Amino acid sequence: MPVHSRGDKKETNHHDEMEVDYAENEGSSSEDEDTESSSVSEDGDSSEMDDEDCERRRMECLDEMSNLEKQFTDLKDQLYKERLSQVDAKLQEVIAGKAPEYLEPLATLQENMQIRTKVAGIYRELCLESVKNKYECEIQASRQHCEVRHSSVDSAPVKLEKHLHSARSEEGRLYYDGEWYIRGQTICIDKKDECPTSAVITTINHDEVWFKRPDGSKSKLYISQLQKGKYSIKHS
Structure with a gap:
């Protein structure tokens, strides 16, 4: 009987250990499930936060682009007005005859005109001198020809007859x-x-x-x- 009691005690202890292990296993499984649920919940919240952040950043980028476009348009209009003002001012200088861009070419043209006028006057004088020399040469040639013709005749000078009546x-x-x-x-x-x-x-x-x-x-x-x-x- 005492031996049997020992055996029964051992069996009882083994059974108790099995129950403890099962209970521990159950506790471990429950903790794992809680951990997984918590992880899934946190991932879902993180995804929603990322979408909101991206949308916010996108709107900020759009606003910044709109501001940059407005600034560019304003600068372009300002540059156009300034350029137009410069052109008008330069035109007024040209009309008044004070613009360097007008005075320098004008001075060059006037100098060229004076040179050409002087050359034309010299050329005119040379042409007149040439015509005068040619005329004198023709007169001299005519006189010489007339003298040769008169000297070639073996006759007495012709006596001019005087008209008695008109x-x-x-x-x-x-x-x-x-x-x-x-x-x-x-x-x-x-x-x-x-x-x-x-x-x-x-x-x-x-x-x-x-x-x-x-x-x-x-x-x-x-x-x-x-x-x-x-x-x-x-x-x-």
């Missing part, structure tokens, strides 16, 4: 010794050593006069004959 033809009329004669007038023609004859003027040319005698015959006399006195005429 006679000429103008526009179909005859002027003779202060009197005018026209076509259709009756004249008296006198020639040396011949009797005067009556005639009617029919044609007056540049160097001759045609007339018709009473018998119907036609004759002519040269104006040079009237000038030399070979013939004379008068109104009949």
Whole structure:
């Protein structure tokens, strides 16, 4: 019996140890479950916080970009106004003739104009001198040619005849010794050593006069004959 009691005691102790181990295992499992639940909850909260933070950062970036665009637009408008003001000021200087960008090219142009004017004046003088020399050469050549022609003749100097009477033809009329004669007038023609004859003027040319005698015959006399006195005429 005592031996049996020992055996029973051992069995009882072994059973108790098994219950303790089971209880410990159960406690350990419960703690693990709590730990996992806590971890899952914390991960969910962290994910929600990250989304909110990203949205907040995105809105901040958008606001910053909008401010930068506004600043850029303002700077661009300011630069345009300043540039326009500079252009207007420079235009006023040009109109007033004070801008260096206007005065320097103008001075260059005026200098070039003066040089070209001076060159043109020199060229003009040279052209006039050339024309004058050419004219004088032609006159001298003409004189020399005339002298050569006169020196080549084996004849006596020609005696110029003096006109005794004034006679000429103008526009179909005859002027003779202060009197005018026209076509259709009756004249008296006198020639040396011949009797005067009556005639009617029919044609007056540049160097001759045609007339018709009473018998119907036609004759002519040269104006040079009237000038030399070979013939004379008068109104009949």
